[in-house]
Amino acid sequence: MAVASFSLEGKVAIVTGGSRGIGRSIAVGLAEAGANVAVAARKPESLEEAVAAVNATGRKGIGIPTNVRQVEALENLVNETKREFGRVDILVNNAGTNPVFGPVQNIDERAWDTIMNTNLKSPFMLSKLVREAIKEHGEGGSIVNVSSTGGIRASAGLGGYSVSKAGLIMLTQVCAQQWGVDGIRVNCIAPGLIKTEFSRALWETPDILAGATERSALRRIGQPEEMAGAVVYFASEASSYVTGQTLILDGGGIL
Numbered sequence: 001m002a003v004a005s006f007s008l009e010g011k012v013a014i015v016t017g018g019s020r021g022i023g024r025s026i027a028v029g030l031a032e033a034g035a036n037v038a039v040a041a042r043k044p045e046s047l048e049e050a051v052a053a054v055n056a057t058g059r060k061g062i063g064i065p066t067n068v069r070q071v072e073a074l075e076n077l078v079n080e081t082k083r084e085f086g087r088v089d090i091l092v093n094n095a096g097t098n099p100v101f102g103p104v105q106n107i108d109e110r111a112w113d114t115i116m117n118t119n120l121k122s123p124f125m126l127s128k129l130v131r132e133a134i135k136e137h138g139e140g141g142s143i144v145n146v147s148s149t150g151g152i153r154a155s156a157g158l159g160g161y162s163v164s165k166a167g168l169i170m171l172t173q174v175c176a177q178q179w180g181v182d183g184i185r186v187n188c189i190a191p192g193l194i195k196t197e198f199s200r201a202l203w204e205t206p207d208i209l210a211g212a213t214e215r216s217a218l219r220r221i222g223q224p225e226e227m228a229g230a231v232v233y234f235a236s237e238a239s240s241y242v243t244g245q246t247l248i249l250d251g252g253g254i255l
Helices: 021-032 044-055 071-085 109-137 159-182 206-215 224-235
Strands: 012-016 036-041 061-065 090-093 141-146 184-191 246-249
Touching (some): 012 071, 012 109, 021 141, 090 109, 109 141, 109 184, 141 159, 141 224, 159 184, 224 246
Parallel strands (some): 012 090, 141 184
């Protein structure tokens, strides 16, 4: 037996928000480690390229159009994954949104609800469904939540987003504490500023980019591909005695 096995051979993963950016890199990374992957995203047309990238690793990928704010869609996601692959072992709650940028007092009720329903409620509801799917085969599994350094350090322009991501870190701890008895480990990653389409407004703003670069010990922002390794670690037996933890991936910005 390997001292540290990162193999996901024979495992089945679900990745929400998996059609681009961090989610896409995670889906491909899990496939490279041996998992078959169900990629979920809201727009069907956005799934094709990500699924092709998963298939190019030699593993099988499927795309399942999913609006994570609808519980029925989450139920369909889990059911379709089980129908295609027979089981679920790994869930990555990556889907997120931030429709507003500016002072927190400017967030109206609709925007607040959109942020919380997408970034916090949907990971909870989907995690409950995946817990039941994992218990069906009884071999344990792993849930990985994608938070943000915004959930650790308050942001002047991302107030609602930061609150939701802080909640996701606590959700990780609560689920880890209560579901360990089921053999389910729940962990979290907290990326800093990553060069994705989602964060384009940040890294294309010179002052924000300069600030993030200056704060980073590595003096740069991250690339989406650099997020996948931590998720593979949390999903695999290499982290078999790790649960309830949040790993900051920000190049040394928070030290």
